[in-house]
Amino acid sequence: MSTSTINFSIKKALDSKINQVDWENLPFGKVFSDHMFLMEYSDGKWQEGEIIPFAPIPMHPAMSAVHYGQSIFEGLKAYRNKDGEITIFRPDMNAKRFVESAERMCMPPVPEEIFVEAIRKLVEIDANWVTDKEGYSLYIRPFLFATDEYVGIKPSDTYKFMVITSPVGAYYSEPVRIKIEEHYTRAAEGGVGRAKAAGNYGASLYPAKQCQLQGFHQLLWTDAREHKYVEESGTMNIMFQIGGKLITPSEDSDTILRGITKRSVIELVESWGMEVEERKVTVEEVVTAARNGTLEDAFGVGTAATIAQVAVIGYRDERLEVPAIETRTLSNKIKNHMDAIKTGEIEDTFGWNFKV
């Protein structure tokens, strides 16, 4: 199916809320654009999608997503480039991952071309919400949830696929402090860690809160079996530069979310002729490197923050300092390049920017 054959019904908002936005004090993810996308699954098929004014939706008290957690999401961003055009970063990759998450959660996958066109059309309609202010973007949140009105455990027969968008500034305003977690787990082998399933995030809140009480921003998750291998941090994948080499946990286990930012960073760095090691990364090697000064860089990679440089790694009672941000040649270069590709300042030789 080509995108030109996909049609949605469109009902425009009577007036825009954009003039009420305080761009200088924009909280992350609390302000929403004028429209949203909605498409329902019933009678064994997807019905016609619609773009309608942003508004609350009615909910039956027995709606199954709320009771049993059949609920998945995605997160991506639209940018205004230096020529005034709007581009979305690699939506085809999010479409694919959304299908995989749906399958794992026993939900009907949204066809990839409908997923991408729903986002494209919604962003086109709310184009003036994509500002050219430096560091800002339009965060796009597609989600799919079960809507059967039934208090019984089985895959729902009905679903809603929705997309909402929210203008955002920078996610982390300072380098992050992360703590190696050796008790709680985010994901176990055979579980749903690879899916962007809502329950994974609900389950992570309590452990994350414990580390925040100790002055950290996020946990650095380790494997559920032995707490011996590093997995990822919060909603970011993690990368380390040790003794000149860029190292990141491999994705062969189904406990790590397959990040699009991470994949892109790997492609970028490899295009510079630098080797990236995707393999099991032990807690011990990271801690040892931090102690003996061979840990040159550490950073989280994900859509919300793009590149979040790590300032401190907590390990048991130790606070291991990563070298000063100004000395981080690699992550600073990656950060600048990723931003420059998105804003069109350097040519997108990878074909990552999808034009709205």
Ligand SMILES: *Cc1c(COP(=O)(O)O)cnc(C)c1O
């Ligand atoms: C979304 C997410 C990431 C980052 O993925 P991107 O595609 O780069 O945004 C990493 N880890 C987890 C747990 C996530 O939910």
